[in-house]
Amino acid sequence: MEPLTQLDYKLLLAVPLIPLLGYVVNIFFGRKLPRQGDWLLTGGMFAVMCITVYMFFKFVGAGGFHESVAEGGPAYGWLYSLGHGKADGLNVVAGILYDPLGAAMLAAVGVVSFFIHLFSMGYMQGDRRYHIFFANISLFTFAMLGLVLADSILFLFIFWELMGLMSYLLIGHFSHDPDSPRITQAAAASKKAFLTTRVGDTCLLFGMAIFYWKFQTFQLSELWALSAEEVARNGGEYPAWMTVGGLFIFGGTVGKSAQFPLHIWLPDAMEGPTPVSAMIHAATMVAAGVFLLGRCFPMMSPTVLAVATTVGAFTALFAATIGCTVNDIKGVLAYSTISQLGFMVAAIGTGGLGLVAGLFHMVTHAFFKACLFLCAGSVIHACHHEQDMQKMGGLRKKLPITFAAMLICTLAIAGAPLFAGFYSKDRILQSAIQSWATGFGGASAFAVIALTLAAALTSFYMFRLIFLTFFGEPRDHHVHEHAHESPWPMTTALIALALGGVFAGKVWLRDFDLLGHHTWFTDMVSADTLYPGVQLANQLTIDAHTSHLAHSWALGISLTVAFLGFSLALWIYGLRRLDPARITARLGEVYAAVARKYYVDELVNATVVRGTSALSRGLTWIDARLVDGVVNLTGSFNRGLGFFSAGFDNRVVDGLVNWVAYTTQAFGAVARLFQTGRIQQYVSFAVAGGLLLAAGLILF
Amino acid sequence: MGVEAYVAVSAALFALGIVCIVARRNILYVLMGIEMILNAANINFVAFNRFNGDGLDGRMFAIFVIIMAAAEAAVALAIVLNVFHLFQSIKPSEVDLLRE
Numbered sequence: 123m124e125p126l127t128q129l130d131y132k133l134l135l136a137v138p139l140i141p142l143l144g145y146v147v148n149i150f151f152g153r154k155l156p157r158q159g160d161w162l163l164t165g166g167m168f169a170v171m172c173i174t175v176y177m178f179f180k181f182v183g184a185g186g187f188h189e190s191v192a193e194g195g196p197a198y199g200w201l202y203s204l205g206h207g208k209a210d211g212l213n214v215v216a217g218i219l220y221d222p223l224g225a226a227m228l229a230a231v232g233v234v235s236f237f238i239h240l241f242s243m244g245y246m247q248g249d250r251r252y253h254i255f256f257a258n259i260s261l262f263t264f265a266m267l268g269l270v271l272a273d274s275i276l277f278l279f280i281f282w283e284l285m286g287l288m289s290y291l292l293i294g295h296f297s298h299d300p301d302s303p304r305i306t307q308a309a310a311a312s313k314k315a316f317l318t319t320r321v322g323d324t325c326l327l328f329g330m331a332i333f334y335w336k337f338q339t340f341q342l343s344e345l346w347a348l349s350a351e352e353v354a355r356n357g358g359e360y361p362a363w364m365t366v367g368g369l370f371i372f373g374g375t376v377g378k379s380a381q382f383p384l385h386i387w388l389p390d391a392m393e394g395p396t397p398v399s400a401m402i403h404a405a406t407m408v409a410a411g412v413f414l415l416g417r418c419f420p421m422m423s424p425t426v427l428a429v430a431t432t433v434g435a436f437t438a439l440f441a442a443t444i445g446c447t448v449n450d451i452k453g454v455l456a457y458s459t460i461s462q463l464g465f466m467v468a469a470i471g472t473g474g475l476g477l478v479a480g481l482f483h484m485v486t487h488a489f490f491k492a493c494l495f496l497c498a499g500s501v502i503h504a505c506h507h508e509q510d511m512q513k514m515g516g517l518r519k520k521l522p523i524t525f526a527a528m529l530i531c532t533l534a535i536a537g538a539p540l541f542a543g544f545y546s547k548d549r550i551l552q553s554a555i556q557s558w559a560t561g562f563g564g565a566s567a568f569a570v571i572a573l574t575l576a577a578a579l580t581s582f583y584m585f586r587l588i589f590l591t592f593f594g595e596p597r598d599h600h601v602h603e604h605a606h607e608s609p610w611p612m613t614t615a616l617i618a619l620a621l622g623g624v625f626a627g628k629v630w631l632r633d634f635d636l637l638g639h640h641t642w643f644t645d646m647v648s649a650d651t652l653y654p655g656v657q658l659a660n661q662l663t664i665d666a667h668t669s670h671l672a673h674s675w676a677l678g679i680s681l682t683v684a685f686l687g688f689s690l691a692l693w694i695y696g697l698r699r700l701d702p703a704r705i706t707a708r709l710g711e712v713y714a715a716v717a718r719k720y721y722v723d724e725l726v727n728a729t730v731v732r733g734t735s736a737l738s739r740g741l742t743w744i745d746a747r748l749v750d751g752v753v754n755l756t757g758s759f760n761r762g763l764g765f766f767s768a769g770f771d772n773r774v775v776d777g778l779v780n781w782v783a784y785t786t787q788a789f790g791a792v793a794r795l796f797q798t799g800r801i802q803q804y805v806s807f808a809v810a811g812g813l814l815l816a817a818g819l820i821l822f
Numbered sequence: 823m824g825v826e827a828y829v830a831v832s833a834a835l836f837a838l839g840i841v842c843i844v845a846r847r848n849i850l851y852v853l854m855g856i857e858m859i860l861n862a863a864n865i866n867f868v869a870f871n872r873f874n875g876d877g878l879d880g881r882m883f884a885i886f887v888i889i890m891a892a893a894e895a896a897v898a899l900a901i902v903l904n905v906f907h908l909f910q911s912i913k914p915s916e917v918d919l920l921r922e
Binding site for chain 2: 798799800801802805806809
């Protein structure tokens with residue numbers, strides 16, 4: 123394995139810098155550029171896409187692990203002069219980490235971001251803050267690209283935070299538009315997203331601090347090696363503090379990747395423009411949480427992984443059930459994202475193959491989820507910003523390209539064979555089953571059941587979306603009559619991403635290994651290539667037989683449940699054999715609870731939001747009464763002291779000074795008598811003095 | 823005749839000079855008193871040189887003092903002219919600007 127050349131490193135360095143430069147240019151001069159500079163940023167993203175894909179094919183086919191600090195590539199010392207390896211104190215070096223995971227993710231982000239930019243050129247046409255939108259979305263991409271390339275957890279965190287900020291600005295994009303009908307909702311949603319993810323960010327910061335406290339480094343490769351050493355020293359068991367630190371880092375994932383109970387921000391993030399939703403849900407933001415788990419996997423103790431599995435599997439099922447009840451086309455996709463993220467997190471929790479499967483799903487999901495969102499955007503665009511699926515229907519003839527792309531990606535997310543999602547989801551189930559069979563504990567058992575149900579529901583709610591939107595009779599003729607296919611930049615993006623939805627998992631046209639015993643991602647990424655030379659203590663050894671058996675089971679289960687979900691959707695929404703209203707009536711309270719998102723938002727409002735308000739009111743009272751009282755008391759006391767001090771000054775000090783002056787004056791008045799100015803008198807005094815002196819000398 | 827006689831003459835002359843300076847009402851007499859004091863000093867120089875020394879030091883000093891006195895008289899008379907010009911009087915009792 124050859125190290126990267128300096129040119130390769132420069133190309134990688136250019137990847138985040140191009141969108142950053144684009145941001146700077148567009149934020150200052152965007153308004154004056156022709157077409158408000160969208161071609162500039164989209165062109166820049168095109169270059170980024172070319173570089174990332176080129177680098178991907180150039181190096182990653184052979185596998186490899188590259189770290190610029192160790193290989194003499196670009197690395198920049200910060201708080202410390204640039205050095206190699208571990209040093210004392212604040213050795214913070216920013217460099218590039220380019221490994222199989224980074225390569226795959228970078229290429230996915232590059233491709234998806236470019237097409238989202240392209241799509242935005244059509245979708246955002248005529249927006250009041252068009253150039254700012256492009257600048258922000260470009261900086262958002264910059265943050266994600268930087269996060270993927272960061273070789274130290276500190277810089278990962280910096281880009282992580284930058285992404286939080288950009289998501290805030292982009293979700294709240296319409297909150298600056300006085301003509302927008304949803305201006306207050308947009309403002310509230312952006313605040314909610316920012317504050318909710320902040321909980322996770324704080325956890326991540328604590329986690330980083332704990333690991334830094336023990337290991338004195340932020341470099342990821344050093345953290346892995348030191349974690350492995352620490353575990354080996356502890357007799358193969360993870361020490362308790364690593365469990366705590368790992369849980370905190372996992373908290374970061376929970377916030378960013380919208381896992382229960384911090385998932386509440388993601389559905390509200392739909393208030394942003396659709397390309398932003400696509401960005402947040404596919405390539406950036408939520409993927410960052412899963413990516414973080416991939417980067418920190420060797421530091422996670424089995425306990426943390428079990429927690430991750432449980433939380434992930436629960437989130438997957440939980441969000442999938444909500445997804446079945448939502449009528450907002452973007453809302454369905456939002457809950458499907460939460461659910462799919464649950465799959466990824468649960469998979470990584472099962473370790474080994476699951477780690478690879480979870481990350482694989484993250485990459486394939488980026489393509490088809492971006493495509494789904496852009497399709498939804500295209501539908502919304504066509505229907506003049508109508509988002510309610512109940513008012514759509516029969517759009518398949520009006521929007522043929524959108525329909526085709528959306529159908530492909532729905533098949534991909536549902537896990538239909540030959541589509542991208544099939545290969546990755548298959549492996550997630552396989553990993554859960556085999557770790558259950560090998561005795562990884564109750565978490566895996568729960569994961570198998572929950573993920574199976576969630577997979578069935580995924581298929582159901584996605585096809586529900588397809589049937590409601592594109593099939594059947596148009597339910598709102600006004601909407602239907604004005605619907606039209608979107609302009610070419612949008613449809614190009616849809617077609618390209620739909621191709622990703624087909625082939626991102628496996629280019630089966632090449633070898634016709636249709637069931638995916640080998641896929642590019644699993645061939646390239648494994649625990650060995652991700653963390654070279656690190657002895658992982660947190661995963662099971664699974665024999666080939668179990669693995670093979672688990673794969674067969676997973677295949678059977680995933681195909682069955684996908685088909686079941688599809689059939690049910692077809693039965694209810696496609697063929698209309700059952701009236702959905704009757705089912706909801708039969709379910710009664712249960713349906714109401716699901717449709718209200720299990721009252722999580724209400725619960726959070728009642729506890730956290732109210733609690734915070736009450737706390738702040740209490741603190742205001744303390745501030746106004748106690749603190750101000752103390753301050754005022756101090757003020758009065760000082761005033762009194764001032765009066766006393768002034769009196770002392772006026773009487774005593776001034777008196778003393780005046781007394782000295784009066785005394786001097788009195789003496790002067792006496793001495794003045796002798797100063798007549800007459801020379802003769804002076805001479806007389808001198809002579810008399812001389813005589814007296816002489817007389818004294820003679821007499822005594 | 824011993825040195826005491828010369829010293830006595832000198833002392834008398836000195837005393838007269840002092841009295842002249844202190845008591846007279848005309849500034850020219852004051853100047854004369856100063857001359858008398860200088861000459862009393864000259865007598866002392868010469869007398870002590872004559873009786874105690876063997877060089878010419880004392881007499882040389884006396885000559886210096888005479889030259890000094892001439893210079894002093896020239897300056898003093900110029901001052902007196904200015905004083906008269908300023909005060910229209912040459913009475914020392916009326917020249918009391920130093921008091922201020």
